[in-house]
Amino acid sequence: MIIKPTSLTVTQLLGSANEQYVVPAYQRRYSWKERQLADLWDDIDVIDGSDNHLLGSIVCLTGHHTAGLNRLEVVDGQQRLTTLSILLHCIHERLKADGATDEAQEIDRLLHAKPLGGKSVRKVCLDSMDSGEFELLAKGESAEQLCNSQLANAFATFRGWVAEIDLEHLRQLLYRLMNQAIVIRLDVSEAKDAFKLFETINNRGLRLSPTDIIKNFILGNSARFGKDELDMARRKWGQLISHLDGINSEAFFRHFLCAHLKKRITASYVIPNFKMVFMLEVEEAEKLPELHWYTDDEGSDEEEDDDGYAETNGETVVKEEDLDEIERVPFATFLDRLVNSAKTYREIALASTGKPKLDRRLRNLRMIKSLQTFGFLMAVRTSGCSDDNFEKILKLTEALLVRRHICRERANENETAFAKLCGVDPRNPLPEVIEAYRLLSPTDERFRAEFAETRFIPRLIERARYCLEQIELNRHGRHPELLVGGPDLVHVEHIIPQKIKTRRAKSEFGDWPAYLGAKYESQHPKFVSRIGNLTLFAGPLNIGASNNPYGRKKSAYKESAIHITKVLPTDYTNFRFAQVEARSEEFADLALEIWPIP
Structure with missing residues (x-):
């Protein structure tokens, strides 16, 4: 792995006319909250004298530089980089409004890239779900229905803070931001190294979410498979996070594994089980030299059920010998199944299949707190179960969950039972479902x-x-x-x-x-x-x-x-x-x- 670390001021980081930082479609939405915005503002505002302040690092997949526009893929640091761009936008607006034209133009050069003979483009380009809203907010326009309230809040918050201070104070803040705030840029030319570096860096700091780790595991391995596979994986991951927008992605991956392995998988063991499934099922993974890419931190397996009770479950990584016969599939097929599952999961979680009878039943399940059923329902739906049978299963599930919730049956027992049902015959699921539900239902007298x-x-x-x-x-x-x-x-x-x-x-x-x-x-x-x-x-x-x-x-x-x-x-x-x-x-x-x- 060849890494080129460079310590840069914000002026140096954003100053190259022929470099553009691209936040790719596979990255999650902008998510900084007011506390993080305030920390950044305060860190810059209190820089003393000639001191410097380290804002952090970013990881860029650089490729080979050319004379034209060089698009640097931001593998890590997109939240920090987007926030810096938003803050500079807000300062630019204030300076321009106050007639400080020269200083406003100086910031404009940091906000835009313009290679020789080329068109001016945004220095930080969000090639993601936030792209359209960022453009509207940067122009000071309001969108009727914003999907990302955090992005809108960042613009509104910085605009408010910038408007509150006098022009001299703003100039001091801007000088410190541009010349005394330092970012470490880590340039990596190989995609597989960039994704591995991302996880290595973050394992030393804040704990990554399972979704972040799974993303980097998939993209990193796809880079090892080849360029075409990496391009496909980026595109498919973008589709997946689009389906999961506004949905708990950690819950999706847990339920995907419950459905796939037909066992209850607790939150602490999502990552090792996903890696195990990937390595055993993806055809291309057979050629990889090692089974595990990274070392996983073992965490507590304690979680709360729907009624708020903490419970501990000893299940860890499912063993290969415990699985049914494993079918190897091409990487593309594996990704298609994952994306299709995410799409179906969204329809179940939001009651948005577009079919009124099904959506009414799904809405009912959401009202009674039925998260434990989502893996089973996703498995049945994606396996080709007819709408008629699916509606009957939803109705039966409704009755079962009401009975078990009212009788205070344990949520982990529900999830274990539903995971075991994920292998029902989709062409004729009702006999097996009815038999299992009868055994799980509390008696009429007790209910x-x-x-x-x-x-x-x-x-x-x-x-x-x-x-x-x-x-x-x-x-x-x-x-x-x-x-x-x-x-x-x-x-x-x-x-x-x-x-x-x-x-x-x-x-x-x-x-x-x-x-x-x-x-x-x-x-x-x-x-x-x-x-x-x-x-x-x-x-x-x-x-x-x-x-x-x-x-x-x-x-x-x-x-x-x-x-x-x-x-x-x-x-x-x-x-x-x-x-x-x-x-x-x-x-x-x-x-x-x-x-x-x-």
Whole structure:
């Protein structure tokens, strides 16, 4: 590996007219937050006298320089380099507005590259998902729907800070930035070396995300396969991160491995298992001289399930002898499967298949917290399962997850069970799925009892909304297309309010303590979050102080278009803890019909 490290001021880093730094499409979105922006600003602002300040390093894949425009691929340091570009843009705007033309032109030369006889281009070019938004924000224009709020925040934050200081202070800051802030540029001519260097550097500092390490493992190995393979891998990785934009990419890779290996893989062992799968399945990897590229730091395998419980699992790297017969496939096929899985994962996570029946079911699963099912659903969907069978599986999964969540079954057990199901026959998956779900389903007796007594605390309110929606559809016989509105239109209403003792609560909701009776303090926490005390309601309820606050609510409830709310005044003349219990028991009976054992 030949590395050419050079210590450069920002002026020197950006000063060459025929060099352009390209942030490639396979890089993740810009993600610096205000804390990192403030650290950079403060580090520059407090440089004392003739001291220098090291901003960090960047790794560039340089190739061979020519007389024309040389595009340097930024393998590492794109966040820092983009931030410097944004800050210089904002300072340039301020200087130009204040008539400091010469100084503004000096910055403009750093922001643009213009080789002899060529056109002027941006010095830092985002050839990524952020490209369009960067151009709009750099011009001071606003986009109606920005996908990357961090990028917009960086421009807004720096513009605000630059506007707040006087011109002399700004000139001092600019001088320090251009002449006393140092960046170490590491030039590497071979792609395989550049990606390896990236991981080596970052392993000495902040821990890389699994996605970053997997990206560099794929791109680094593809460089060893050949130039065409590297170009293909860059393109495919760009497609993959586009599919995963706004999605938890770490969760995707974990579920991809769960589906692929038909075993539960915990977060700490995503990287070694992915490398193992790659090495054993990619045809071209057979020719590589070693099995493992880098040494992985072993971390804790402790994680939280959907109900917030920490649990430890001892599973590590799946052994080759534990796998079914391994089919070697070309590198291109491996990447296509990975990209297609990412596309399907996005559709599942965002309920965006474009098919209303499927998306409605997927939305329901999202509401009840069903992340453990995503690997299984992705595997079934990508293997060619028909839409009709997939919808039936979603409906069955919905019922199973509600039962297991209500009965507080462990999330890791759910994930293990779903991972084992990833090998079902996609042409006829239902028999095996139904058999497995029957074994996993809590009994009717247990589910009914737990449903009546479950406390839907604030972090489970979306699960409560889902349950109330399904009860509404069941009770009212409404056509399933006419779903209850989202949380922006309809909220989960606590009939007996969550807070009743404070002066403000009495002013807004009425005197519930007096209405509920002497034992209200001990009974209120027990009943307030049960399903029987919850309903769906649109708009505000202005009750005001009253000796019968439920009586004041009745008129609003009667006008509701939601059946389970509209019937409250008719079904319950008064509403105290006994009524909460009775309504909870009634809903528990319905729960057995709505979410049956298959």
